[in-house]
Amino acid sequence: MTRTVVMATGGTGGHIYPAVAVARELELRGYRTAFIGQKMGLEARLVPAEGLPFFGVRAGKWHRGRPDPRQAAQAALGLRDAVTLLRRLRPALVLGFGGFASFPALAAARVLGVPYALHEQNVLPGMVTRWFARGARFVAAAAVEVNAQLPVTAEVVGLPVREQRIAKRDARRQLGLPEQGTVTFVMGGSQGSAVLNRAVPEAFAALSETAPDLYVLHSSGPAHLEGMRAHTAGRPRYRVDAFLESVLAWSAADLGITRGGNGTLAEAAFHGVPLLMVPLPSAAENHQLHNARAVEAAGAGTVVEQTEIGLLAGMWGELLDPDVRAAMRARARSRSPEGAAARLAGLVERTLRAAEPGERNTVQETL
Structure with missing residues (x-):
């Protein structure tokens, strides 16, 4: 039976x-x-x-x-x-x-x-x-x-997690992204994040001239889509979708900007993607901060607390260094939940x- x-x-x-x-x-x-x-x-x-x-x-x-x-x-x-x-x-x-x-x-x-x-x-x-x-x-x-x-x-x-990977070249082709360049995947949870939706485009504007090969995939959440597209209009290297299929997006990414939900952190580790994490301060018992600090302690990511969101552009810029990212990528893979x-x-x-x-x-x- x-x-x-x-x-x-x-x-x-x-x-x-x-x-x-x-x-x-x-x-x-x-x-x-x-x-x-x-x-x-x-x-x-x-x-x-x-x-x-x-x-x-x-x-x-x-x-x-x-x-x-x-x-x-x-x-x-x-x-x-x-x-x-x-x-x-x-x-x-x-x-x-x-x-x-x-x-x-x-x-x-x-x-x-x-x-x-x-x-x-x-x-x-x-x-x-x-x-x-x-x-x-x-x-x-x-x-x-x-x-x-x-x-x-x-x-x-x-x-x-879903244990599926797509070759980076194929993932980028499916998403209409160039094979070369540094792709950052922004994901604020299932419904998106108003804070990331506001702060990340501003940080990108500060970095875009000095980082001409920086591309962004931003999952805004359905409620924020139209506002985000208006906010990022005229920035061809900044793509906004209400929802991005996670396997495809993580497979294409070199770096992630996320909240601190452990599901997201585990997916990033499975794909070996270093993170900039902005934990949700209102999460029950501040558990997102605890999750993010564990990733940071392992050397696989960096925490930017929401009260210090103005530091995002500078910290993002530091992670655009390929050598820094390579070391963090290895540490992320060591935490893989495979x-x-x-x-x-x-x-x-x-x-x-x-x-x-x-x-x-x-x-x-x-x-």
């Missing part, structure tokens, strides 16, 4: 895409997968677009500094939705990828006695991971630093094989 693994994920691409990568690996190993996330969330669009089954539930986002009872009510309703779904799907395991959108399915698993496990993407673990770590069959992590913050020891597997999806799928498989027969595909009727 084919066993089902439910992926509890959503909210941002950094939570969704690793789950997609692991689902693909599990399906190759003969498992059935399904996704539970927030209705109308980003996952409701991205997961079906990957050809994977998605079930939406209500979900509440918890702000520690601004608790909202309405969000708690949504989380409770989401728990009820998820209980109904798990009774129907009868999974062997629920695998949570953190973030508020994973809470309903993980809470339902705990209520129903369904085995669950966790993967933490960030250097500083999120609230959902900390809440559910003690009862998990295992906790996996992208970075070893997580273990200083958890009540259990996580197995470090890396952050699953094989992470297979390692995490292997953990799932070993956990299910070790389970007692009576635990498989059972749901306790406790509600």
Whole structure:
């Protein structure tokens, strides 16, 4: 009988895409997968677009500094939705990828006695991971630093990414870029970044005369596209798109300017691209800064805090030196998460094989 693994994920691409990568690996190993996330969330669009089954539930986002009872009510309703779904799907395991959108399915698993496990993407673990770590069959992590913050020891597997590369020459040809020249890929997250959308074109204007071979690929986010195109009009070396296919863009790039989401940082490492990172200061518990500092400590990138965004042009200019970039590229590649999806799928498989027969595909009727 084919066993089902439910992926509890959503909210941002950094939570969704690793789950997609692991689902693909599990399906190759003969498992059935399904996704539970927030209705109308980003996952409701991205997961079906990957050809994977998605079930939406209500979900509440918890702000520690601004608790909202309405969000708690949504989380409770989401728990009820998820209980109904798990009774129907009868999974062997629920695998949570953190973030508020994973809470309903993980809470339902705990209520129903369904085995669950966790993967933490960030250097500083999120609230959902900390809440559910003690009862998990295992906790996996992208970075070893997580273990200083958890009540259990996580197995470090890396952050699953799409393990696909395109030859730089071919990627640039597809994007209409010259084979020569230095290409910087600007990516502010799934929805874009207003701060990067404003600061990077200004920094490019300051550098463009002294760096005539500098080209930019800028993923602005759909809401910012028209404004960005107007802002960069007349700059033929500055290309703006609402969304850029990440494998293609990273394959073409020599350098990246990003926020500090660990999904983005892992993709850059897989492609060996050095980074200038401007962490989002409002990210929960400032986890993006922790992520970015870990990359900087490894020598694979440089942090520019948002309060110092005026320094961006100067720091970008320093990274245009090919020798500086070459050293950083080698260090980025040493952090590559290659094989992470297979390692995490292997953990799932070993956990299910070790389970007692009576635990498989059972749901306790406790509600």
